[in-house]
Amino acid sequence: MKLKQTLLAFAIMGACTLTAQAQLKINTKTIGSAAKAVQAATLSNEDVVAYTKEYITWMDENNPVAPANDELAKRLANLTKGLSSYDGLQLNFKVYLVRDVNAFACADGSVRVCAGLLQAMSDNEVLGVIGHEIGHVKNQDSKDAFRTALLTSALKEGVSSQGGTAAALSDSQLGEVSEKIANMSFSRKQESQADDYGYKFLKDNNVNPWYMSMAFERLVELSGGGAEAGFTKKLFSSHPDTQKRVAEMAKKAEKDGFKKPE
Template sequence: MHHLKPIAISVIMAAALAGCGAIKNADTGALTQAGGSAYKAMSLTDSDIATMSDQSCAAMDQKNQIAPANSRYTTRLNQVVRGMPTSVNDKTANYKVYLTKDVNAWAMANGCIRVYSGLMDLMNDDELRGVIGHEIGHVALGHSKGRMQTAYAASAVRGLASAAGGVVGQLSQSQAGDLGEKFINAQFSQSQESAADNYSFDLLTERKLERKGLVSSFQKLAALNTGGSGSSILSSHPPSSDRAAAMQKRLQSAK
């Protein structure tokens, strides 16, 4: 086991945890297939990840209310992302707003970037730009690929096989939606969160954009998290207050 990469271990653990509730009613053949799904997840190609991201993003778009082009949220988001990347890892960045009170944002490896109106209501433009840069960082640094692998393994095991066996391109609407939900609700590791924070800081620096929003955005998320929200963006490791302090330290060192 010590020869496996960290992502491989996390995928196997996710698969095992997701399958626990079904083990009592599963036969040996089903469990073998489920276990194979975890290993299958580790070997997914970039093309597989992009295909699953396309389908998962499309499914999530159907499940949520997207702000129309003439919405004040869409207009504002378009202004906020001016000067931000138009592509990530050679995938065109596709920015949209979900009309919901939830405070969240996420990005998939195919360039699908979604910002919730609840987050936009909470943040000013500089803060919002910092959060978006953070989500882009997860994609650029390969974290989103690993997160999709983990989500795939958990989803396949829960259904005892569904998406295993090389049928990535044939996910049903419900499977794609389930995969998208698991991706969005999964957590990144502490080191990945910190790396994405630093990516956003460097991105804003490179593009000569205000970086103070990275500090105040995490301060706002830390204050909001005291209310016990279940949003994935608030389930931060390290805590949002620590991340705000780390960004403040970098900001002071850059002066």
Template sequence: MSPRHLIPALLAGLFFSQIHAFDLGGMVKAGSKAVQAATLSDADVKSLSDQACAQSDGESKIAPAKDKYAKRLEKIAKGLGSEINGQAINYKVYLTSEVNAWAMANGCVRVYSGLMDLMTDDEVAGVIGHEIGHVALGHTKKAMQTAYAVSAARDAASSSGTRAATLADSQLGEFTESLINAQFSQSQETDADNYSFDLLTQRKLKREGLVTAFQKLAQLDGGDHSMLSSHPASADRAKNIEQRLAAEKK
């Protein structure tokens, strides 16, 4: 799950330094999509999230309602609430050994059974709160804008004749993967951690699970998802929450 970083100058270089090699009509279409990426409306973001979530669900084994993982997540979810910024949350479990969880701007929250096997209910709640935080704080929308712009650049590279590749078909799978695998900046990760802490506090849930969740993640070897990245390191993230807990006791 590799991060994809968009640098405007690089994108411009792709568009204009190689313009002789591609169809101009296809380049203009792709360039227009890149411009739109910076100004995606909330409706656009929701529509793209709907497509991406459906794409991921279609390629994953989802725990049925009566499955033990689904029942456990339902219990955890009740404590966290049913909305993100007014958007209804749709929780599901993917049956896979992978340790992961993510959320999209349309309220699509997915938790992997591998993560649930590793963690207690309080820890899972803390991780979900973190992923919800990325949505609530606008980080997920920014990641989508970047992913959409990258798909536009690839449209330019594959333009032929009067047709450029479109997100709705050839790019959807890769676009979905880039959203699920999105990595965030150190400040965004810390902000999402603090959002989870505040959410757990508001919902009167135990915050200590955030500490132990990060401690467990710190013991894992590598991993491409942002929750496993070292920016900031999981141990430092646990320390941040410990300091917040300690500050309340003073």
């Protein structure tokens, strides 16, 4: 399968898993219903989630979403069967047919996995990455990053200047937001906590948590060279100390008495 590169910076929520080679797609379409009157100082969690929903809709419209009969879409549907909700979050999954070794989750429970990641990893490793991304959502990292991006780009002028009425985001504003997020990264501590979350996520889903360590190991391998190396570089630069994380997750699995799968 020949895959396109991602059209968009994998903004939201995926500050930890940004694409290399991303290009922002900007047009003039206005999005809207969720973008209600908001003042920077009073941007509530609900507002942030509402903007997130508008954003993921926009992402899905602007990225090549795999149709239901696509092999990778079927594979993702299969491996996430029974995962319509987890830890209070209503989840929905889609595959983007792009080469990036990447995935992200949003505050509204949307999880998007790139074809490149599915092709590079086994089902259980992909689940580990999904668990890690959901961890960023549950730990509020995603929301905080998105809020910061909104307040320092699209909403920086404040909506009060518009008389407190609608603050619909245009596509160019969304482009600005995604660019902002593309330049953010989570802290080592946030990453480490998301790893722990992913580990528990695997256990909760009756998957050997060794796969958390193995997923990162796969990333280390991929960054080693080959045509796809460029696509994992960015993922890496924002995931510092990956080797250390491989070791930490392996140690945890060992301590918990799990045997490394062959």
